[in-house]
Amino acid sequence: MKLSLRLKMAITLLMGISIVIPSQSQQAPNIILIMADDLGYEVLPAYGNNFHRTPALDRMAAAGMVFENAHATPLCTPSRVQLMTGKYNFRNYIGFGLLDPTEKTMAHWLKEQGYATCVVGKWQLYGNARQRELAGGKVGSLPEEAGFDAYRLWQVSDLGSRYKDPLLETKGSGVEKFDGKYGPDLFTEYLEDYVEAQAGQPFFAYYPMALTHDPFEPYPGSPDFASYDPENRINDPKYFPGMVSHMDKLVGRIIDKVEDLGLAENTLILFVGDNGTDRDVVTPFKGQDLRGNKGYTNDLGTHVPLLAYWPGTIKAGIRNANLIDLTDFLPTLLQVSGKDPADLPDPIDGVSFYPQLKDSDYSGQVREWVYCHYAPNWGNFTPRTFVYNTHWKYYANGEIFNLSEDPLETRPLIFRELNKTGKKAVRKFRRVIKEMK
Secondary structure, X not given: OOOOHHHXXXXXXXXXXXXXOOOOOOOOOEEEEEEEOOOOHHHOHHHOOOOOXXXXXXXXXXXOEEEEEEEOOOOHHHHHHHHHHOOOXXXXXXXXXOOOXXXXXXXXXHHHOXXXXXXXXXXXXXXXXXXXXXXXXXXXXXXXXXXXXXXXXXOOOOOOEOOEOEEEEEOOOEEEEOOOOEHHHHHHHHHHHHHHHOOOOXXXXXXXXXXXXXXXXXXXXXXXXXXXXXXXXXXXXXXXXXXXXXXXXXXXXXXXXXXXXXXXXXXXXXXXXXXXXXXXXXXXXXXXXXXXXXXXXXXXXXXXXXXXXXXXXXXXXXXXXXXXXHHHHHHHHHHHHOOOHHHOOOOXXXXXXXXXXXXXXXXXXXXXXXXXXXXXXXOOOOXXXXXXXXXXXEEOOOOEXXXXXXXXXXXXXXXXHOOHHHHHHHHHHHHHHHHHO
């Protein structure tokens, strides 16, 4: 039986639980979700890096919340499918570069909540001929099929450059090559215009960035950008620091636009990575030189930055040590919109972290472990299934690692030699894998 809103609120107050339900006169919060491409946590100063310069992301961190233990899958498409659907990959991942068109995404759900929806940046979810062949002839999703009404995207059904002289597809004007322009700048301009046009109506804007994926090449502000011809492709990691800086400038532009429009206190901005840093990039980090591990399953392949910025709602300067994985975003964003995640149909694997944004001392349900069914169907990467928390990790093939002492997984352990806490964790992880199967 459905309870009335008034009765739900009365019961909630009696139980001492705080919820937020937007009133009829209050516009639901806007949501901007930015996903950087191939950016591990070790790259950002917010996590202790003293090499790169990211003033906009530093500003987000100082004025908002830094999640210290956010994790993705090791590769881009599996991560994006998890993020958009709230489900582990064994449920709905049909192939690299493909989003199953039968899946209901966060954009679909938010449209039902009255949100306008927009996506800009890298799509790569419809699939090319090779990706469809590997997936047994299956075809992915176009942006409108995935719930987005407005878009400017690279790699929908055409490839071309994502950076200089980009080939982009824009809602209403189709595919166009922008000679002399820079793709990430054009994505950001479109998003700025969209945010301004939507003032007065709640919107969801998803920005899966092209940066900082390879090819590592000249960018606006680098001395060789004007003369660079992307037809003569360069892929040199010396450009990576500048690409990180340019990515940061674009994030800063988005924050500034929201603030200039007076929307900051009613807009949640999230910044997250889709997987670890490219393996060609070596990052100085806390006295070590860490090589990126995109595509592989240790901490440097899955551990990504996650920053949350929402003035007036999220307290400034909060460090959050709880586990987050990408399935958590869908229930979180829906709860931001006013929808109870408990009303979502099974299976949804995510755990909403919205209460953690509202209350830095939150002591309710949090994620206890991260499960990963990694079947990349791309490259030379090995499929693996594993479960882990901040201290222990267990692979389905029996490998065990103590992450608190060995985050790069150089010393596999034997179960009988584990301490009591380790044995308890591994037994739990074995049960999780069995239950998922």
